[in-house]
Amino acid sequence: MSQLQGYSGKAKQLLERAGVKIGDEIRVVSGKGEMRGILMARYELAEPDYIVIKLRNGYNVGIRVADGVKVEKIADAEAPAFRPPPPPAMKPNLPRVAIVSTGGTIASRVDYRTGGVRAALSAADLLSIVPELADIAQISAEILFSVYSENLTISHWRAMAEKVNDLIRSGEDGVVIAHGTDTMGYTAAALSFALQNPPIPVVLVGAQRSSDRPSSDAATNLIAAVDTAANAPFGEVVVCMHKWHSDDTIAIHRGVRVVKLHTSSRDAFKSINAEPLAFRTKAGLVINDNRFNKRGSDNYQFSPTFDDRAMLVKFYPGMPPETLQILREKLRIRGFILEGTGLGHVSSSFIPVARQLVEEGVFIGMTSQCKFGRVNMYVYDNGRDLMRAGITPLDDMLAETALVKLMWSLGKLGENADREAVAELMTRNLVGEMNNRSMPTGW
Amino acid sequence: MIDYKAVGLKVGLEVHRQLDTSKKLFCDCPTEAVEGGKVVEFRRYLREAQSELGTVDPAAIFEAKKRKEIIYQANTGNVCLVEMDEEPPHPINREAVEVALIASLLMNATPVDEVHVMRKIVIDGSNTTGFQRTCIIAVGGSVRAGEKEIPIQTITLEEDAARIVEARRREAVYDLSRLGVPLIEISTAPVIQSPEEAVKAAKAIGDILRATGKVKRGLGTVRQDLNISISGGALTEIKGVQELELIAKVVENEVKRQLHLLDIAEELRRRGVRESDLVFSPVDVTEVFRNTGSKVVKRKLAESARVFALRLPRFAGLLSLEKWPGIRLGAELAAHAKAWGDVEGIFHTDELPAYGISAEEVEEIRKALECGADDAAVLVVSDEHSAMDALKAVLERAKEAIRGVPEETRAARPDGTTTYMRPRPGAARMYPETDIPPMTITQEYIESLRSRLPPTLEETAKRLQQKYNLSKQLVQQLIDQEVNDVFERIVEKYGVQPSVVAATLTETLTSLRREGVAVDELPTSLFEELFQLLKEGVFAKEAIRDILAWAAANRGRSVMDAVNALNVRAPPREELEKAIDELIAKNQEMLNDKKIVSRLMGDLMKVYRGRVDGAVLNRLLMERIEAARARG
Numbered sequence A: 001m002s003q004l005q006g007y008s009g010k011a012k013q014l015l016e017r018a019g020v021k022i023g024d025e026i027r028v029v030s031g032k033g034e035m036r037g038i039l040m041a042r043y044e045l046a047e048p049d050y051i052v053i054k055l056r057n058g059y060n061v062g063i064r065v066a067d068g069v070k071v072e073k074i075a076d077a078e079a080p081a082f083r084p085p086p087p088p089a090m091k092p093n094l095p096r097v098a099i100v101s102t103g104g105t106i107a108s109r110v111d112y113r114t115g116g117v118r119a120a121l122s123a124a125d126l127l128s129i130v131p132e133l134a135d136i137a138q139i140s141a142e143i144l145f146s147v148y149s150e151n152l153t154i155s156h157w158r159a160m161a162e163k164v165n166d167l168i169r170s171g172e173d174g175v176v177i178a179h180g181t182d183t184m185g186y187t188a189a190a191l192s193f194a195l196q197n198p199p200i201p202v203v204l205v206g207a208q209r210s211s212d213r214p215s216s217d218a219a220t221n222l223i224a225a226v227d228t229a230a231n232a233p234f235g236e237v238v239v240c241m242h243k244w245h246s247d248d249t250i251a252i253h254r255g256v257r258v259v260k261l262h263t264s265s266r267d268a269f270k271s272i273n274a275e276p277l278a279f280r281t282k283a284g285l286v287i288n289d290n291r292f293n294k295r296g297s298d299n300y301q302f303s304p305t306f307d308d309r310a311m312l313v314k315f316y317p318g319m320p321p322e323t324l325q326i327l328r329e330k331l332r333i334r335g336f337i338l339e340g341t342g343l344g345h346v347s348s349s350f351i352p353v354a355r356q357l358v359e360e361g362v363f364i365g366m367t368s369q370c371k372f373g374r375v376n377m378y379v380y381d382n383g384r385d386l387m388r389a390g391i392t393p394l395d396d397m398l399a400e401t402a403l404v405k406l407m408w409s410l411g412k413l414g415e416n417a418d419r420e421a422v423a424e425l426m427t428r429n430l431v432g433e434m435n436n437r438s439m440p441t442g443w
Numbered sequence B: 001m002i003d004y005k006a007v008g009l010k011v012g013l014e015v016h017r018q019l020d021t022s023k024k025l026f027c028d029c030p031t032e033a034v035e036g037g038k039v040v041e042f043r044r045y046l047r048e049a050q051s052e053l054g055t056v057d058p059a060a061i062f063e064a065k066k067r068k069e070i071i072y073q074a075n076t077g078n079v080c081l082v083e084m085d086e087e088p089p090h091p092i093n094r095e096a097v098e099v100a101l102i103a104s105l106l107m108n109a110t111p112v113d114e115v116h117v118m119r120k121i122v123i124d125g126s127n128t129t130g131f132q133r134t135c136i137i138a139v140g141g142s143v144r145a146g147e148k149e150i151p152i153q154t155i156t157l158e159e160d161a162a163r164i165v166e167a168r169r170r171e172a173v174y175d176l177s178r179l180g181v182p183l184i185e186i187s188t189a190p191v192i193q194s195p196e197e198a199v200k201a202a203k204a205i206g207d208i209l210r211a212t213g214k215v216k217r218g219l220g221t222v223r224q225d226l227n228i229s230i231s232g233g234a235l236t237e238i239k240g241v242q243e244l245e246l247i248a249k250v251v252e253n254e255v256k257r258q259l260h261l262l263d264i265a266e267e268l269r270r271r272g273v274r275e276s277d278l279v280f281s282p283v284d285v286t287e288v289f290r291n292t293g294s295k296v297v298k299r300k301l302a303e304s305a306r307v308f309a310l311r312l313p314r315f316a317g318l319l320s321l322e323k324w325p326g327i328r329l330g331a332e333l334a335a336h337a338k339a340w341g342d343v344e345g346i347f348h349t350d351e352l353p354a355y356g357i358s359a360e361e362v363e364e365i366r367k368a369l370e371c372g373a374d375d376a377a378v379l380v381v382s383d384e385h386s387a388m389d390a391l392k393a394v395l396e397r398a399k400e401a402i403r404g405v406p407e408e409t410r411a412a413r414p415d416g417t418t419t420y421m422r423p424r425p426g427a428a429r430m431y432p433e434t435d436i437p438p439m440t441i442t443q444e445y446i447e448s449l450r451s452r453l454p455p456t457l458e459e460t461a462k463r464l465q466q467k468y469n470l471s472k473q474l475v476q477q478l479i480d481q482e483v484n485d486v487f488e489r490i491v492e493k494y495g496v497q498p499s500v501v502a503a504t505l506t507e508t509l510t511s512l513r514r515e516g517v518a519v520d521e522l523p524t525s526l527f528e529e530l531f532q533l534l535k536e537g538v539f540a541k542e543a544i545r546d547i548l549a550w551a552a553a554n555r556g557r558s559v560m561d562a563v564n565a566l567n568v569r570a571p572p573r574e575e576l577e578k579a580i581d582e583l584i585a586k587n588q589e590m591l592n593d594k595k596i597v598s599r600l601m602g603d604l605m606k607v608y609r610g611r612v613d614g615a616v617l618n619r620l621l622m623e624r625i626e627a628a629r630a631r632g
């Protein structure tokens, strides 16, 4: 962090001349009078030419740097110290759970001394702040990386899969991955395909309110995640987040069925075309769907390769079909997932383009932007024509999951895989991403 | 009589008042409560967040220790995801900032150049986030309390907290409707030197806030906090004094409390008690009460509680010592036990035998604790965990008694006494609200506000007197009762006689209030309807009082409903004329008698009192008599 983070222009000059840095106690004298306080970092987006100080009563105020404003150092900064309480003692008879931190709100803190955003809190810090975890499992913790989840790529998915595979091999009873929520659904799908039928639970967990606030959902989600990792009877990749606005019930979603449906609410994650696998309430874990891979099963398959030359395209009325061709040429796309309308449609103007792409060996799969329900391209003429052009309907699979599965399929089958082989893999249910029975919702 | 100068009284005031803006401070919900509407109920836990400055706030530890499950009720009529802590706050409400700036300028305070919203940690559940958003709008300035200039330290804008509905043992229920309503807070320097001066200063601040024309009125819209200390005493923060008149009493009681505690400290030192003499060695004395005659102890024991006792060496006689009514060290110990230990209360030997506890039982306890004659003992009947917490709190408080007066936060009771709430919070609990960008306040904006400052209440009073030809006294009543705005709006809108509106809003309401009629809960819209219908002649002004009483007893019903229910609807003019003509015909012989008007008026009023305005009736009667005379 710079010694004058966020400052520029006149304000920066003035502060430099006075020889002060962030955290120093200073006196600012202006035409309006004198103010004393601790120099705070400046928000990068805020207006220039203001100095922010924290007054003795704890409040921050901004002071305009006009002509004649003087700054004087009173005292040097006190070294900032985040001193988490010592982690609680481990209980040797409990299951072993590894917490792997990858970034996101659940593992971020604001530096209150300066107001700046600080590097991720270590997973060990999380443990010391949530001492309840020590009553559930023997915790080990490590930071794999610290990335905003929108910046993740397939190489991060691979690194996560490999890390979890190592932890499985080393005999952990469960793995928890602390993750930013924005793309946690994609990562959950990626790990579901990369770590098929794992012998232990692999639990992704995030927070919609940062962990530095008293109302954060980080602790309740983390406790539920560790409990799931330690004690769930299944070996599945799952996402563990609030069921609703209340803190008392946490939903455990199947990784290939879950999507973030709200920008900010604690209950942003919902299972689509499926019920959550389990819930965690005050009474403990409650299994909600008995169809799962049992903990300790021996059909585990590790396959962490992805190919990102696949694309998810959302159709809209009037969309030019050439879009697909251009993307194919520019980005050497090997496969498309279309998010069509209703039962799985795009404009009939796509038919010639689709036919040509399919002939070139490009896989085109159809999902629905309706999110709920399954595609059925037999019902209308246009659907049948689109199928005849070579577009593959993908049943009740989530569009995002279909994209990830396509990336994984392309990686698994390799550079020379033919389209039919990709289509065969894409239409075969591997880890519960497709289901032939649709259930009523909202009851 | 206490000589407040001599005891070195210093009082600082914090006046909080809700602003009457159209939207809340950090979202677009209305600030008025909405009746009906869908109510969502959800549960939350709050956790203490550790301060990055390395220190932990004593107030936060206190609340964390009492961690409760919180149930929130959200009426979607005026609560959205922001109050539910499910959506980041919207940018700060500019209307509220403007009101705060106007108030600042009226107090000659200096607005800050840039407003930074902070998070003040409050984890009792009254804020869904676990913090209250607050920001400094201006610093400095002053108000006048009589002859004295009282300096202002800060003027801040903050979000009001949720209202507690119910506090259960392990749960607290809050209603979120009030959460987020803009609240202005004016803090004075601690220079106030008497109870009367504190009242004057609070009144002066209140008057300035009201001059902005943008503050809410009525129950719960004003809260005053007091910081009180005396020489040799300690700074006590007293929260939640709702009424202006109560301020003097609270100050007086706090001075007495501190003086009493200082006396006790001196006596303890005289007795040679040292803090190291106070050791935590509670004894389980449940056996003593095996066959107790005390109903309350018996009941608790049946619930499998136990009785624990703690010795307070050489405290005998000091716990019940009472120089002023209600002010006793025993009460302080009990309040700490309740606050920290989740127990119903304590017994102590100064007040025993009593409550069915016998002298023999007391003697056995003394024996069990090896109490000397000048030792006191404290008893708690509870489960072991709570009892230990309670007795530890008692012991800590007893140690403080040797030192004198502890710094703490207390809650005001409606009778002007106060009770222990929690330790005083440190500065460690204030963090930046990173979700809200800072707001700059330009010099041009300040100058434009300065050029159009609203009149003070004094100026308003003068204007009302002249414009509506009202007595000074009546205008003062309108202003004191905070109805001058309503008065003016109604007079301007409906053209009703100003004196009638003024008398209704002051004398009529005061007298109804005295009779226990809940007139303060009547909405402004009801008064508008009242005067509109009065103007239209639907009823006579004599019926106003009964209509208001009826409306207060029948919340949600209209003035028209009241008129019908009370049968005070004025008859149509033709009917009235016919009745008068018939009356004149019956008294034909008096037609040219001067007394006919007053005579017939009396007869008419017997029939129409409350339904027809006397003046209207009088005018009509004269008209018809003239007509009859003309006909000959």
Ligand SMILES: [Zn+2]
Binding pocket: B024, B027, B028, B029, B078, B079, B080, B081, B082, B083, B180
């Ligand atoms: Zn709202």
